[in-house]
Amino acid sequence: MIRSIIMALLVAVLTAPAFAVEPGEMLKDPALEARARELSKEIRCLVCQNQSIDDSNAGLAKDLRVILRERLVAGDSDSEIKTFLVERYGDFVLLKPPVKAETLFLWYGPFAIGVLGAIGVAVFLLRRRDGSAVNEAPVPLTDDERKRIDVLLSEQDRKA
Amino acid sequence: MLNRLLFLLPLLIFAVIAGYFTVPILTKKDPHILPSVMIDKPAPPHDLGPLLEGKPGVGPEALRGEVKLVNFFASWCGPCRLEHPILMRLAAETDLPLVGINYKDQRDAALVWLRELGDPFGRIGVDGDGRAAIDWGVYGVPETYVVDAGGHIRYRHVGPLTAQALKETILPMVEHLRAAKG
Secondary structure, eight states: HHHHHHHHHHHHHOOOOSSSSSSSGSSHHHHHHHHHHHTTTTBOOOOTSSSTTTOOOOHHHHHHHHHHHHHTTTOOHHHHHHHHHHHHGGGGGGGGOOSSGHHHHHHHHHHHHHHHOOOOOOOOHHHHHHHHHHHHHHOOOOHHHHHHHHOOOOOOOOHH | HHHHHHHHHHHHHHHHHHHHHHHHHTTTTTTOOOOOOOTTSSSOOBBEEEEEEEEOOBBGGGGGGSEEEEEOOOOOHHHHHHHHHHHHHHHHHHHOOOOEESSSHHHHHHHHEEEEOOOOEEEEEEEEEHHHHHHHHHSSEEEEEEEEEEEEEEEEESOOHHHHHHHIIIIHHHHHHHHHHH
């Protein structure tokens, strides 16, 4: 039993995960390759659409990985490479949408709704507290009201 | 009264959001089809060598002069086989120039493909490494572009051409572009 658990752990720890990036694609310069890996995690594979090109085995993802590395070697900055891709495939190619006029609601809408909700709750609570304060100290009855109550009660006594 | 209306607000917001998500389903819009950012931009000026002897390739000047369809295809691509009869019919029945771009294909396989299924194209360029296609914003063959007389991309159709897409969208657009030029 213990042996099989150890075996399972060893298998889990020692086996390399399957990477989409093929050895032939990798750059010789480890620093540049690391930058390429980080950058390609932010680029969407247009074929699979919910994977980054770093994760995807699709042909287009491979082509984009190679182009990305070529441009890194040529000295392009990360944002220049992103611009290159966005010019061809649109903002959708970036897994993280950029903040701009069309995406303001996407980015800040949830916060706006949260703030509105918080204001709503605050107003509700404040109002309720005002209301309960009134209830704690009810307006005393007027003489007229007291007389009417006496009449009503004595009528009831008589019936019973 | 105003308070009562306020209670309807969440329902209203829900209705708007639900509508936003329901409309694409009801209109059967495929969410995987992305809008092209290349619309109204000049077609990338690649010089693609010819696939066939005796039929020109696709240079930058080949995309100017008149309205045309540019079709990215490959012999390994199943949906391309599906749309091929429509391209053949277009070539036979209309005077619309068809430009083929053979995407990441093997020359022999592409030649067999054209011999078997027929060749609807007026010119065919070879995009062996798929770099030209990336500049067009292609993300999967087949894709078909309407390019106007000025060499600008006007429309992109993703996936196999259908008779419906041709009749309802592409051919009217070609007519419109031709009329605008004349």
